[in-house]
Amino acid sequence: MPSDDVPRTLHVTTDEQVRAVSNLTRHRIMAVLRFEPATITQIAERVGLAKGSSSYHVRLLERAGLVKVVRTRKVRGVTERYYAMAARSIVLPEPGEGGPDVLMRHAVADLEASPADGERHVRMAHLRLTDEQFAELAERLEALADEYRELSDPALPDASLVFALFHPAQGGPAGGEAK
Template identity: 85%
Template structure:
């Protein structure tokens, strides 16, 4: 099923939605559904999960409105449901000062779970930028992500692109880490 008719953005606004996206397994399920619909069995196979667990997590995502059934078909008397994302992108609320950023935590967990012998490009750069340069760099990174998302082909292997552009904190937490 093409994703042409999906809304561009789903804004996470409720506690139920936030709990749904905060779980690493459900984050991985949404990654499977990002480009093409899949059944519970297909999802379970892709992320190495039991079908019952996969079904449980998909039901929670569906109840929160993050995924939806986009197609059904009868297979040997059983209705097989194909699930897809409810929108192209999911926008999380700002976690607030000092709170963990779930998106970055999931990205780090996915990076740590990636095969050690696979090609990866990970780096960190400390920059000194004007506010204009900071804004421009953020916009350029987002545009690059959007450009490659449009080029994505569901038949190719998954790849994740994560970026975080921020001003490091100087509050109590940063001071604790410096000790």
């Protein structure tokens, strides 16, 4: 998809947008559209949905301004629409206190749904950092993700990179003892 006519960032600000991205199926549809436009049929095949369900979810994303029609073509008298992301990246609002982080929920669901015999690199590290080190690490992780996003080739298989750098709640994990 040509990146010169697509905004770099879209900030999710409305309730309609938050509801749209909070759904795992729509999250997966946006992942399909991240690198190249696709039709409802192509989206349905890649996500494993019926065409009607795919169409419903794409319409909700389109109405929320998260995806858009980028081209059309006539096929046997029917207009076929190609959908793409409305921006190169979507920025979600910070979750409210006690609220689940939508990105992390979707990432865990995608990880759990990935082939068990596939290559995975999952690691959790507990760190003790100064404020400056914390900020530097966050910046480096974001830069690395951006660097590899630019190298992404739509012809290659999908790979997901998820990271969370945060200060945990005091006293260890919620609802249990620190391990």
